[in-house]
Amino acid sequence: MRAILRLLCAATLIGSLANAGSAMAEEPTAIESRVESLLAQMTLEEKIGQLIQLSNVGDTTGPLPDDEARRRNMELVKAGLIGSMLNVVGVEEVRIVQDYAVNNSRLGIPLIFGFDVVHGHKTSFPIPLGEAASWDLELIEESARIAATEAAAQGLNWTFAPMADISRDPRWGRVMEGAGEDPYLGAEIAVARVRGFQGRDLSRPDTIAATVKHFAGYGFSESGRDYNTVDFSSTTLFNVVLPPFRAAVKRANARTVMNAFNIVNGIPSTGNTFLQREILKGEWGFDGFVVSDWASGLEMINHGFAADEHEAARLAMQAGSDMDMESSIYLEHLQDLVENGDVSLELIDDAVRRILRVKYELGLFDDPYRYLDEGREAAVLLSLENLAAARKVAERSIVLLKNDDHLLPLKGGEKVALIGALAADEDSPLGNWRAMSEADSAVSVVDAFEAAGIDFTYAEGAVLEIGSAGFPDPVVVNAEDRSGFSEAVAAARGADKVVIVLGEDARQSGEGRSRTRLGFPGVQQELLEAVTEANPNTILVVMSGRPLVLSWADENLPTIVQAWHLGSESGHALTNVLIGKYNPSGKLPMSFPRSVGQVPVYYNHFNTGRPDEIPDVFWSHFTDEKNTPLYPFGHGLSYTSFAYSDLSAVPEGEIYSVEVTVANTGQVAGEEVVQLYIRDRAASVVRPVRELKGFQKILLQPGERKALRFSLGPDELGFYNGDGEFLVEPGMFDIFVGGVSTAELSTSFSYEPR
Ligand code: BGC
Numbered sequence: 001m002r003a004i005l006r007l008l009c010a011a012t013l014i015g016s017l018a019n020a021g022s023a024m025a026e027e028p029t030a031i032e033s034r035v036e037s038l039l040a041q042m043t044l045e046e047k048i049g050q051l052i053q054l055s056n057v058g059d060t061t062g063p064l065p066d067d068e069a070r071r072r073n074m075e076l077v078k079a080g081l082i083g084s085m086l087n088v089v090g091v092e093e094v095r096i097v098q099d100y101a102v103n104n105s106r107l108g109i110p111l112i113f114g115f116d117v118v119h120g121h122k123t124s125f126p127i128p129l130g131e132a133a134s135w136d137l138e139l140i141e142e143s144a145r146i147a148a149t150e151a152a153a154q155g156l157n158w159t160f161a162p163m164a165d166i167s168r169d170p171r172w173g174r175v176m177e178g179a180g181e182d183p184y185l186g187a188e189i190a191v192a193r194v195r196g197f198q199g200r201d202l203s204r205p206d207t208i209a210a211t212v213k214h215f216a217g218y219g220f221s222e223s224g225r226d227y228n229t230v231d232f233s234s235t236t237l238f239n240v241v242l243p244p245f246r247a248a249v250k251r252a253n254a255r256t257v258m259n260a261f262n263i264v265n266g267i268p269s270t271g272n273t274f275l276q277r278e279i280l281k282g283e284w285g286f287d288g289f290v291v292s293d294w295a296s297g298l299e300m301i302n303h304g305f306a307a308d309e310h311e312a313a314r315l316a317m318q319a320g321s322d323m324d325m326e327s328s329i330y331l332e333h334l335q336d337l338v339e340n341g342d343v344s345l346e347l348i349d350d351a352v353r354r355i356l357r358v359k360y361e362l363g364l365f366d367d368p369y370r371y372l373d374e375g376r377e378a379a380v381l382l383s384l385e386n387l388a389a390a391r392k393v394a395e396r397s398i399v400l401l402k403n404d405d406h407l408l409p410l411k412g413g414e415k416v417a418l419i420g421a422l423a424a425d426e427d428s429p430l431g432n433w434r435a436m437s438e439a440d441s442a443v444s445v446v447d448a449f450e451a452a453g454i455d456f457t458y459a460e461g462a463v464l465e466i467g468s469a470g471f472p473d474p475v476v477v478n479a480e481d482r483s484g485f486s487e488a489v490a491a492a493r494g495a496d497k498v499v500i501v502l503g504e505d506a507r508q509s510g511e512g513r514s515r516t517r518l519g520f521p522g523v524q525q526e527l528l529e530a531v532t533e534a535n536p537n538t539i540l541v542v543m544s545g546r547p548l549v550l551s552w553a554d555e556n557l558p559t560i561v562q563a564w565h566l567g568s569e570s571g572h573a574l575t576n577v578l579i580g581k582y583n584p585s586g587k588l589p590m591s592f593p594r595s596v597g598q599v600p601v602y603y604n605h606f607n608t609g610r611p612d613e614i615p616d617v618f619w620s621h622f623t624d625e626k627n628t629p630l631y632p633f634g635h636g637l638s639y640t641s642f643a644y645s646d647l648s649a650v651p652e653g654e655i656y657s658v659e660v661t662v663a664n665t666g667q668v669a670g671e672e673v674v675q676l677y678i679r680d681r682a683a684s685v686v687r688p689v690r691e692l693k694g695f696q697k698i699l700l701q702p703g704e705r706k707a708l709r710f711s712l713g714p715d716e717l718g719f720y721n722g723d724g725e726f727l728v729e730p731g732m733f734d735i736f737v738g739g740v741s742t743a744e745l746s747t748s749f750s751y752e753p754r
Contacts, residue, residue, distance in 0.1 A: 008376050008429075031360045035353050036197035041107060044345070047352045048334045049081035050109065050132035051317075053291065053325045056087040065254070070533030080105025081331070083323060083355055084158075086114040089436060091377045094155030094446055095369065097385055102368045110368035114291075116158035117197075117208070118177060118433035119143075121150035123386040123568050124442065126397040127431040127509075127545055128163065128193075130564030132179040132589035133636070135673045135697055137192040143393050144196025146386050147435075149206045154379035154436065155371050157362050158209040158568055160258060160291075162193035163242035166215055168600035171224025171381045171591065173513030176545035176565070177433060180217060181590030181602045181633060183240050184692040187247035194252035202255065205370050212248040214293055216275055217241050225514045230262040235685055237264070238720030239242060246284060252424055253359050255288040257323055261296050268303050270296040271312075276320030279724070285457030290320055295327035309333055317343050322351035387569055394566040394573030396671075399586035400637040401550070402559040404665055406498060409580025409639060416456040417495035418449055418523075419488045419531055420502050421464040422543045429570030432471070432510030432545060441568060445541075448571030452579060457495065461527045469507040476521040477505075492534040494528035499578065500531055506565055509545020518549040518596050525552065532556055541574065547592040554630055562588070585671035585697070587636035587739070591629035596626060603633040603741040604688040634675050634692075634741040638667030640702065644674075644738050650747045655713040660737045662708060664700035671699045672739055676710045678717065679734040683723050690741055710737075717751055728753045 039047070057070035076082045077100045088097050094113055101111045119125045125143045126134075134140065144162070151159060163177040167187050178191040192213060193356075199207035217237065232241070248254040257280060260475040261270040269275060270292050280286045297316040298309065306312035313333035316324065324330040337343040363370050400408070410416060422428055422445075429442035449456050461484050466476040473725040492498045502524045507513065519525055527551075532538045539559040542548060543566075553560055566573055578580040593601045610619040612627050621627055646661040662674055676694035682689040712735070718728035728752060736746045 001179050002545050031357060034360055034365065036357045038107070038109070038356060039349060039352060042352070044335060044338060044348070046080050046107060047348050049076070049328060050352045050355050051323050051330050051334070051348070052082050053084040053086060053114070053323050054082055055326050056085060074100055077101050077111065078104035080107055080109060082111065084112045084114060086325065088113055089115055089154050089156065091155045091372045091374050095372050098368050098372070102608045110359060110364040112157050112209075112355075112362065112364065113155060114158040114160060114432055115156050115435065116161065117147050117151040117153060117156070117435050118161045118163070118255045119147070119431055120390065120437065120567060121147045121154070121385070121435045122437060123150060123390050124430045124434055124437040125390050125567045126394050127176045127433075128178060129176050129180060129395040129545070129589060131393060131563070132185065132189055133399050133586040133589055135185070135695060136396055137188055138215055139393050140189055140398060141192040141196040142389060142640065145199065146389055148197045148208045150380055150386065151435070151715065152206045152208050152371050153373075153377045154485045155377075156208055157364065157371055158256065159197055159209070160210060160211045160213060161197070162190050162210065163214065164190040164242055164248055165213045165219035167219030167242065168602040169221070169224040170590065171514055171516060171596070171599060172219065172221055172546040173226060173509045173515065173545065173582065173657060174219070174511055176431065176509040179244070180557045181591065182589065182604065182692050183243040183696070185589060186244040190244040190248040191252040194248045194254045196640045198253070198255065202361045203366070205373070207375070209255040209358055209362060210248075211256040211258045211291065212245050212254045213258035215245055215257050215269060215280065215290070216260060217264050217269070218262050219262040226512050227261050230264060234265070234722040234724070235720065238722070238724050242279070247281070248283050250288045250414065251288050255361065257286065257288065257290050258293055259290055259295050259296060261299060263303060265367055268305050270321045271300050271305055271315040273319040274564070281320055282747070287354065288358055289322040289351065291323040292321045292325045293314065297321060297324050297329045298327035310337070313337060314342050317347055317351070322354050366594055383503055385737070390567050391569035393571050394569050395582040395598065397564060397566060398574065398577045398584050398585050399588055399635075400558040400560040400577075400584040401562050401631055401635070402554065402558065407537055407559040407752075408561070408578060410454070410497065410578050414455070414496040415494070416449070416454055417491035417498045417535070418446060418456045418458045419461045419491065419498060419500040419527070420682070421460050423501035424458065424460065427468070427569060428504075428506040428543060429565050430506060431567065432506050432513070432566035434506070437568065439519070443569055443571035445499075445571045445574055448575040451572070452575050454575070454579070455750070458492045459488040459491040461500075461504065461531070462475065462523045464522060464524065465505045469505070473507070475505055475507045476490070479522050482523055482526065485527060488527060489530050492531045492538070495535060496537065498531055498538040499541060500528060500538055501543060502528060503543035503548065504545055505543070516596065518547070518593070520548065526530055531717045539578070543752060546714070547590050549593055549630070550592050550596055551630055562586070580668070583639045583670045584636065585638060586636050587673045587675075588631055589633070591633045592631040593713035594630045595625055597622070598629070600630045604691050606686055607689050632741050634673070636739075637674070638670040640664055640669070640670035641667045642672045642700070642739055643744070644745045647735075647737055647745050647747050649712070649735055649747055653750070654754050655711045656713060657753070658710040658735060658737070661705055662698065662700065663705040664702055667702055669699065669701045671697055673697045673744065674708055674742065675738060677736040677743065678742060679736075680717070680719070681732045681734065683719065683729050683731065684727065685719065687719060690736065692741070703748070714753060716742055
């Protein structure tokens with residue numbers, strides 16, 4: 001019988017304590033006593049007011065409030081019966097509303113202003129999934145830092161980001177907002193983003209509170225259909241869904257958490273006591289506050305969990321959903337519920353304390369106008385430095401999927417045909433959660449080619465979208481107009497090489513943008529085939545908010561580049577990669593399927609009882625498709641090549657020290673993301689065939705070699721069982737190191753926990 005060691009990860013605990021105060025300038029005890037003395041002065045109505053968040057009228061992600069609602073909202077603010085507003089942006093706007101709160105209400109409690117600053121604010125950075133492909137934690141932190149600086153300069157104190165939802169389903173449009181399919185990478189990135197937003201001192205006027213969302217499991221919507229049912233095992237919950245949230249809360253001290261629209265184990269997240277009270281606030285010791293997702297409390301009626309609004313308010317409050325976003329269930333029902341004894345005053349006080357605490361930490365009580373400075377707003381929003389940073393992140397987010405005939409990099413003197421509506425698009429690269437980036441403000445590939453002096457002809461080929469959809473509008477795809485094909489084909493014929501840019505409009509991914517077909521929308525596939533026939537030296541650049549199915553392109557084209565929606569500097573970043581000014585280094589944070597029927601297809605799956613080594617009818621397979629993805633997690637090429645050797649794993653106390661040598665065996669300098677995977681061969685709960693447990697991004701000159709060291713200890717070798725207990729078990733482990741999740745270099749060791 002195997003000995004089982006239950007570990008309360010001491011290392012993680014110590015880490016979290018060290019970081020606990022990092023987002024605060026004022027001593028926690030001083031804040032606590034200020035919170036208590038304010039709480040003691042508040043009426044029940046005022047307390048409930050702090051638990052209510054309303055949206056500015058006009059900018060919404062849900063059903064629209066009308067003008068009457070705006071008037072009512074402002075009356076409530078003046079009466080001190082609102083704790084927060086979302087979608088009020090800009091120093092002037094925020095000042096008006098903050099004035100109402102501070103100068104009219106009895107206690108003058110400042111509002112906290114939230115907004116979806118998801119991938120940049122004014123300066124647009126690559127969509128989070130694209131940025132995750134950089135595997136560059138410092139840059140990711142910097143990008144969040146810059147977004148925070150810009151958002152704070154516009155009077156905001158709080159972003160609803162990062163989204164830490166793991167997802168294995170590219171049909172779900174919101175994969176663009178997360179860090180992909182892996183809990184380890186997802187946790188590291190969530191930590192980097194929270195640190196970037198919150199900085200070291202939350203009270204500084206250039207830092208904002210982060211929100212880890214959506215707690216929990218929203219990325220597992222059945223069939224990738226947004227807002228759909230979620231149903232997974234508790235081992236998936238503990239090992240896959242929760243780790244990024246836990247890391248963001250415990251390691252980076254995320255000050256707020258947003259719950260989710262979906263159910264978990266039959267209970268809506270907003271009414272889920274187990275998730276919010278037991279795990280988050282109990283086990284993880286979270287002392288910030290939980291905000292509901294947009295009217296998610298009210299939606300518990302549609303779920304069939306609450307009979308009416310009254311009950312929805314009771315269930316949400318009892319379960320630990322502290323602030324209600326936009327639904328009014330707290331506004332209308334909490335007072336009554338408390339007075340009737342259905343909700344205890346202690347629960348209300350606990351929620352109010354949490355919200356006041358964060359407001360104190362932000363420095364809003366010392367100066368409610370701290371974030372409001374017109375001069376700073378103007379200066380920050382014009383920053384060229386931020387654009388330079390956005391270009392750097394964008395270059396590092398691009399993934400070279402395929403480069404068989406070395407068509408890339410483009411060489412000077414080559415005549416290029418640049419084809420595709422997305423090549424001239426100055427809007428789509430801004431992505432779907434573009435905050436305050438101006439429409440049509442991205443650098444297009446056409447403009448960047450001109451700036452780089454490339455000898456090229458541009459042909460649109462086909463319009464992608466008819467009209468131009470905004471955030472809440474459906475996209476109308478061109479499915480008929482092929483009138484530009486002949487010009488594109490002629491341009492392709494007359495060129496040495498073709499660069500064709502295809503994919504999705506910005507509004508085809510994001511919230512409410514689920515898709516069942518993952519090929520190129522509209523007539524783009526036909527255009528691709530016509531152009532490739534005219535000139536086989538065709539380089540495909542894919543702009544999309546999700547992994548698309550690229551099987552035809554993979555079979556028929558030598559070169560494919562994945563370019564996501566790269567933000568303000570999109571065209572320059574892409575051009576720098578295409579001409580070799582920047583050697584691509586991105587690696588996929590999510591597997592690319594061969595066909596939609598394979599979905600979900602992800603690298604860290606279980607082996608099953610009939611794994612794919614058995615060449616027989618009765619093994620776990622498809623009769624018409626391979627089991628493997630087209631491009632696996634971690635995949636990404638470079639203009640140079642890397643060789644891995646000398647892998648060893650040596651015990652050092654409770655830790656295994658893993659060493660490996662990586663060499664640049666090509667002709668140019670390049671960055672490589674060195675990835676370490678483990679496999680626990682047998683455990684009391686089956687473990688995936690591979691799990692990422694470490695990575696390092698390194699730069700190597702041609703011919704240069706570097707020895708790298710990783711360590712594997714109980715934190716990496718353990719796992720959660722279905723009861724949420726963390727187990728570290730003895731047994732054989734395989735490790736794999738390389739530049740992709742299918743890396744072959746491996747060794748094994750036998751582990752004996754102490
Ligand atoms: C989304 C959240 C977002 C909120 C506020 C909701 O529809 O699910 O992620 O933060 O709207 O805009």
